[in-house]
Amino acid sequence: MKKEIIILIFSWIIVISLYFWKIPAYLKGRAQIAFLLGQTIAWMYVFLSVYFKHVEFPFREFPYATKLSFSLHYLIYPAFAMFFEVTYPSSNNRKKIILHYAFFVVITNLYTFFIGHYTELTRPLKNEFLNIPIFAFLLFVAHQFNRWFQKGMKGTNT
Template identity: 80%
Template sequence: MKKEIIILLISWMAIVSLYFWKIPTRLKGRAQTAFLFGQSIAWIYVFLSVYFKRVEFPFREFSYATQLSFSLHYMIYPAFAMFFEVTYPSSHSRTSVILHYALFVVITNLYAFFIGHYTELVRPLKNEFLNIPIFTFLLFVAHQFNKWFQKGMQETNN
């Protein structure tokens, strides 16, 4: 079995396990909203990255159907956005929010770096350091959307 398949299987199992065992029931709806919105912005991001030749995917699950990686941008990166949202600090201290963003941007970039340099899951073609502000912006947009969505849900339920 190729190492790419093993890495994807481990990533899928870790995400599903963490979702079921670490996210409280009261936060599952919020997590699912963040995950689905994360999928939509991940798709836009990866589509533009492939279109502008910033990245290519030598190993793809559906190689005849698309130039994109299914697992990375429809499961793994949206899961980062989901866990970011669920663990977002409830205190609004600027320091804790900045540290939270920094932690998730570092984790996401480390994951992208390691799979980009040690596997055939992704091959970065241009400057990878551009991902840092992009991931930060995408997490910010996902958080703002989820905050807006949750506010609307609370107004509807009242």
């Protein structure tokens, strides 16, 4: 079995396991909204990245259907956004919030770096350091949307 398939299967198992065993029931709705928005943002971002030739995906689950990676941008990266939102600090302590952003941006970029340099899951074609501010901005947008969405659901999923 190719190492790419093993990495994807392992990533799927980790994401699904963490969702079911580490996210409390009262946060499942909030997590699902963050996940769906993460899918939307990831799809737009990767579509533009492929279109402008910033990245390519030599190994794809559906090579004849799309030039995009299904697992990375429909499960794994949205899961980062979901766990970012679920673990977001409840206090308005600026230091905790900045560390939270930094932690998730670093973890996401490390994952991207390792799969980009040691596997055929993705191949960065242009400056990949541009991903750092882009990921931070996308997490910020996802968090702002989730806050806005939760305002209408007073008392639930908080």
